[in-house]
Amino acid sequence: MPNIRVRLLVVLVVLCGFLTVAGTPPATAATSALPSDSLWFDGSPLAVRDGRFADSQGREIVLRGYNVSGETKLEENSGLPFASVADARKSAAALRALGGGDAVRFLLSWAHAEPVRGQVDTAYLAAVTEQIRAFLDAGIRVFPDFHQDLYSRYLFDSGSWYTGDGAPEWAVDAGHYPKESCGICLFWGQNITQNAAVQQAQYDFWHNGHGVQDAFLATAQATMAYLQQHLNDTEFAGIAGFDPYNEPYAGSYDSGQTSRTWERDLLWPFYVKFRARMDAAGWQDKPAFVEPNLFWNSNISTQKQEGGLQDAGTLGPRYVFNTHFYDQKAISGILMWGKAADGQYASDFAAVRDRAASAGTAAVVSEFGHPLSGTVSDKAPTVLKAMYQALDSRLPGAGWWSNPAASGPVLSGTQWQWDIYDGGHHELMNGNPDKVLTSGDAWNDEDLSAVNLDGSGNVTPRQDVRLLDRLYPSATAGTTLAFTYEDRSRDGSTTLTWNPVPSSLPDVAQLVGSGQYGLLVWRSGTGTAPTELHLPASFPTASTTVVSDLGTVHAPPAYTATTPVAVAPEPGGTGSRRLLLTDTDSGALHYALVTNGATAPSADLLNEARSELAAWAAAHF
Template sequence: MTGIVGPVEPATAADSPAPLVTVDGTRFVDTHGREVVLRGFNVSGEAKLAENGKLPFAGVADARKSALAMQSLTNANTVRFLLSWDAAEPSAGTMDTAYLAAVTAQAAAFADVGFEVLFDFHQDLFSRYLFNTGSWYQGDGAPQWVVSAGGYPAESCGLCVMWGQNITSNAAVKAATYDFWHNRVVNERDEFLNQAKQVLAYVRATFTATEFAHVLGVDPYNEPYAGNYDSGQDSRSWEQNVLWPFFVSVRAAMDDAGWADRPAYVEPNLFWNGTLSHETGGFLDAGIIGPRFVFAPHYYDQAAISGVAMWGKASDGQESSAFGTVRDRSTALGAPALVAEFGHPLGGYTSDKAPSIDKAMYQGLDSRLTGAQWWGNAAASGPVLSGTQWQWDIYSGQHHELMNGNASKVLTTGDAWNGEDFSSVALDSAGTAYLRQDARLLDRVYPAAVAGTTLAFTYEDRSRDGTTPMAWIPVPAGLPNTQAVVAASRYAMLVWRSGGDGSPTELKLPAGYRNTIVSDVTYTVQPRSLLLSGAGPAGTVHFALVADSTAPAASTLAAARTELTTWATTAFP
């Protein structure tokens, strides 16, 4: 191991390239002033494992393969890229430059092909070193020297049936987590902040100017939780008095590392918006946090995952309320929201719910309305949310992980971590990436860049639950020509108010989409995108319907355009 002793010199402001995506109020915007939606995946849970040195990939070639596959199979534009404190600082005050060089090169592979990159200092159950070779569970995060100094009890979760129960039931996990926030044993919170500053300075110094322009910012701490609350403390006061000051310290470290023009993507108490929890939070006392911070919660439907609290499959609007709450907190915080993790297991006893749950989650990202409500109340649709699904791991089902270093427990299936199986991708026997979920669900229409302000958006992906198409957003009978254009196909509808510098609005398009288009503006179809231009004076309401259907007669298209013009004028006066 080669170590760095002392700070890495950050780049100066004069040679710091401007980011391609910045914050404007509650919106992400690009250099043309267009409203940006960030969509993609977490890369990847492999960073939790030892088999490739706690790196997301075995090497840069695999990172590039993964990036190109994600681009080709899903048309995503963003990755949340996992970092390991354990790997970065294996001994106190000494940084592993071999790890830093490798992880930076792998992240650069995504930036080089055009992805926006959000770095994430990841942890689960605080550290792998709380667990022994015979443990039922695994952790990741803090280095061994932090855990060794704590003198924690032997870990045990009792009769836990899900790994997440360790967070509130495992005394060792709770105590180590509590100690971190209170800087109790080896000034571990301060050590983490110094490590983060060193890692970020290294990334900034190593990335080219073009690559660093694709860096969105950093998520400082994955799924924060108190461990134990102090006397009289609850989740809300813990966020206010412990977590938020920590994020302010992270913000200072980012500034010192040359990241002053990149926001910190901060997560609330991890149980805040869980469906099986009643904890409050969401930074209720933080005031306006933008533009230096972005709200980056996670969302999993724990009732659906449990298989007990939710029977059957998801239907229209199941997740709309949860994502509506994210929008409300974004507005109150004066900052954009990016749902940094969401998804549902693809293996295990509730995996049959995945097609409908994940569809409902994407529906919730697109609009706060149910499909049944959308056409009749589109003005209440709300902003389109950015999000990164958990997860994208090309090694899915092909791992070789010694669980907690135990050679008699070699994990190969799923994510090779606590029985999880979330990866939307895998490699076939020839090493070619393929989707493990319906391409209709993952390769989506979405408004990547809107010249002005999005007023409403929806996408009927008609993804399958088994062989059954799920169609939740019917075009109303009062729009018969629009119905004829859509027929039984996938379709998207965007309504926006024009603005910006004259650059076109861009809709991402799925592979093989037939692109029957009805709009009041001129447009150009490019490979995997639709460019809508000629929008006229700023503030004008415009629309675009994009269907995966065989184009009907010109007279039907013209009649649909007239219908939609009247509808848009009425819905958005």
């Protein structure tokens, strides 16, 4: 989460300078509800191949979505993201249709999975399974995450200013930690380096003090085995992997230890143990989404630390390089006075791409976001646009058209967060009935959810839907060479256009006009499945124009096997749609411009735009 890093930073800069199982398992899950009209099975098993995610058709896959959700960190719904399966299904449908997501990072609670040492609560796991199934049935891939922040809420008493989540009460009791105190702490993230109770508890976990790490690994294995046994084969195929531990931090270092050697000597061995537990639980073919130390990807020099799992060697296909990113300068309110601009995070996200490439695996940015209320919330429209821009391409918009071959792979990412209860919580902070939290995330004064519920109980975006519901290549039949998307999202009344079509392509510029557009360039592979791009709701079929070497069409037709440019529903029955682009070759260069800016374009304009794009592609690839 942002404040674990950011708020510590502000003070640094400003002030200093198998188990016994309790309960009865439910009956074996019924057949998946994925519809038969999915055409190409989006829920096919995910693998890492040649440093990118790939499906069983050999297509390059991009995961885009949200964290579901910070509600898990609260007690009001007993460590579950949703109060009911019905709410989970409502959220999944909206996440697909309003947020354009095809994946979620699904938060789990160790405290609720193992409330008694050595006993897994299968009632909790059954509830988790049903809520996960709601997303799988909507055609959304899921990667669970055993979440923690500040180690555990049980380190904090009823009068504390802050709270945590993660470890169960028995794990805290075993440590006999000192009374928590952060001293002069303006922000909750300072606890990680100023609160002795938090520091010692984290230290004990990584050193397996009192056997707590062994207990966690056993619970994780039991949880994964439960999911494998209670999801049917089709549903289990939609599980993308597992995130073992959120934002790992040493607590304190041993003598002479650095963040890099801590990763080498303690964090990586933990991941190797977790990987073995995955294998034992029947998750052999699913990758572990492993995170470096939480300070690794920082845009503040005083907080930048060595790490990034540099000493783990080649991670390979059984691991995914999984990091987070928040603009700590923007959130501080002190170190960045203005708004984010074109290319703001190009270098930060390029570092993620480069680190994953050097590790021989795929990358995912499993948390990113910005506060939507408070003194820095005015930056959110530009900060989030710049983050999505950096996920799409490693280039600023100003340089994309002139050097598209440097665009790099499209990064997978899940925004923090998708909490339908935002602003409507009823959380007793640390169990204190005199501290009932209702506003924002109900978590240490944060407010980052992209949605909430309106007065009628409908899921409603709190951010510009042009920003959230994006065009992106969800499955590329071959290798993505370049991609960009100009969402034309708004900062107040200002339309943010960071990647206009250059004047050197006048017919393309005329076709796009003031509309949204995306451009994908790829080299075809050897499979037969089509390339797929998610079509936002702002791209209704009647207003969508595609200019491609595969065909040029306004208002694409419904998909058939012989239609090179077509539209089809996305799986899950949520009303969301995708563009399907079918080639019949291997190793050939292809491009596709997709825009909603044209109204009944002439055949001449379409042909001229195609000629311009063909010449542009030939010159740059």
